[in-house]
Amino acid sequence: MIAEAGLAALWLAAGLAALQFVLMVLALRSPIDVCRAMRGVAVVQGALTLISFAMLLIVFARSDMSVALVFENSHSAKPFIYKVAGTWGNHEGSMLLWVTVLSVAGAFFALLSKRAGERTAIAALGAQAALALGFYAFLLIASNPFARLFPAPPDGRGLNPLLQDPGLAFHPPTLYLGYVGLSVAFSLAVGALLTGEVDAKLARAMRPWVLGAWLLLTLGITAGSYWAYYELGWGGYWFWDPVENASLMPWLAATALLHSINVLAARGALKAWTMMLAVIAFSMSMVGTFLVRSGVLTSVHAFAIDPERGTFLLALLGIYVGAAFVLFAVRGATLREGASFELVSRETGLVINNLLLSVILGIVFLGTLYPLFVEAVSGEKLSVGAPYFNAVAGPLALILTVLVGVGPLLSWRRERRSRLKTLTIPALIGATALAITVILWPGMNILPRLGLMVAAYLLVAGTLPLVARNPLRAPLATWGMVVAHLGIAVALAGMAANAAFTSERLAVISPGESLTLGPWTVQLETVEPAAGPNYTAIEGKLRATRGSGLTMLRPQTRYFSDPPTETNEAAIETFWNGQLYTVIGKADTAGGWQVRLWWKPFVTLIWTGGALIAFGGALALVGRAWRSRRRTSGGWRKERYA
């Protein structure tokens, strides 16, 4: 009954979405007052999808093998948390999660967003319903998550063991919240293009959604990067895999949008550009979903791959993004740009930020799809790897990071009392850092060297917006910006340190033998079989010593039986100055074992930085919400857009 209830709720929600869309069309054609009704419909629609998703959670938690999806993706012997995570660890479940987040976001928009103009809000709610409608159709026609199996099989087929990891429990839902949070920005942009009300008010209505989605994307990407780092056993944090790019592209667009929205909110400028970015950001979410789900690109992340579903998703992508682009092309001409600004101003800074981010986005997009174009034209197979992305996007990202220190010091419209002089100190610190790297490590590559320099500079420059005023009286949003910008410096320092200082050893050694690596001596003590709840493993016992310090590490190679898969479980020890990363590989017939060791000084700064960036976003979100509440409840201070 539970599965049927879930399916019924989904059908009802789809019906309401259709109603919501029709109401929008009626309301925009003639002045009928349907706003309240539409908000109600949106809220009920969101609640119904939530119920539907809860039902799917229940059948997974109970291991109800009469539901085909549970049979295919779960197993009664699986730890409970992975049974729950199995709900979205598959195609149908993750699409249901997607549409749930989409319509719940729509419901929250209906409830909370009184800031956009009424007609724009109606149009946006209609656009949101149209988005949801396509995904409902997708689920109900092409991939019903609640389909039954008769007779019910005795047990399930399991879940891809690579995905059996706590990371899976949080990483995809976080990313989805981010992806789909951008849908509201998309709908608002489409709504505003329909009604022609592109103004500061719209920007302020859009901003919390972009900020929230961006912050979740940041968290999701950071967590995903750490997950790939320790789960794949390859010792890297970013592989430029199409699936990774799929989440990076919306993030880049959202980052650009976040900054251009501020220009629109404060100065009424960059109207068309901001609308374009709002459309592109969500389009990138859809492109990402498509790339991951269709199997069009070869990736190390083997997810549900199915060309038929790919066709459906591609059709949705074409319809939504195509419609938005047509609307943009037709209505874009009527948008009048707002207040003008001089060459040296905050606006110019933000325009340059946007240009750089867009170029990086273009590079990633091109690099991801280029092999496809080449094969389509010449039939030649090739892959674009990390060297391309690092070489092309790296320098641009460094330039952007330098400007991150400059932008916030500029004034809106034109420079009056210039604060740029204060940049002398951070510039000196950056130069000192550069000199130190040249003296201590003459052989270091150029990119990591510049990375360390820029990180040192930004670590100081990033705090300047607070230094000039009393930090305690600065708005929370300013604090958020400063923390996020410092996060960039920290993450950059981690990346540069990883590139410059990582030492690696791969050797075949027998128990009793040892290897040296950086400050470490690592001895292989024993290799023994081990067993987990649903796998067997070979476990190496490694004894790592540094000075008088001693650490035991136990990397494993795990064999999952159902489906048959082998995974490497790296053993990682974290110290204040870095991580020791160990992997045990295959045996040779002479009794030796492949042992792979990495010493990665300060690598944890990468994820600390990511967390700081997200935390900065959270501060800004709370600060903005708090200020707007005070403003609407008859605030005592005059509105400022600093």
Added chain:
Amino acid sequence: MSRVTRFAPLALLLLVIVALIWRLVTPSDNNVTSKLEGKPVPAFDLAAALPTKPTISSAELATGKPRLLNIFASWCVPCVSEVKVLQALRADGVAIDGIAIRDRSQDVADFLARNGDPYERIGSDPQSLVQISLGSSGVPESFVIDGKGIIRYQHIGPIKTSDMALILTKLEQAK
């Protein structure tokens, strides 16, 4: 904004969609083919998995007739359903040898008693060493080996009823 800039995104989208449709229509071949195919079985000499059954070594695999070498384990769930298919193959006259991976003698005996026994000979590979040298990463996996002891085909995952025809063809080709 000029007409060109306004319509550029739309044009780009169309281009991307055309490329994606092309790829959906002509999916690329991602099948993994084993590097060991066409090469002789790596040298090994295993202890018997059961006291009642002979064991195998690499030298004894070259018997002049194609054989199926099956890697299995009593703790492996898909192996349970695969045994039935292997028995059907055996009924068709296929000679099948087994290697039990990280298993105990008693567990193997129980497994065969419960599910049926298609094997002529079974070797025991308690530390996966032979499995690894065969380039196999999980259980079950099967190898078609020709009369000269050369690997002709590697089947990853359980042999299902629907795979029987394929396996028989591969054995026929290995003659």
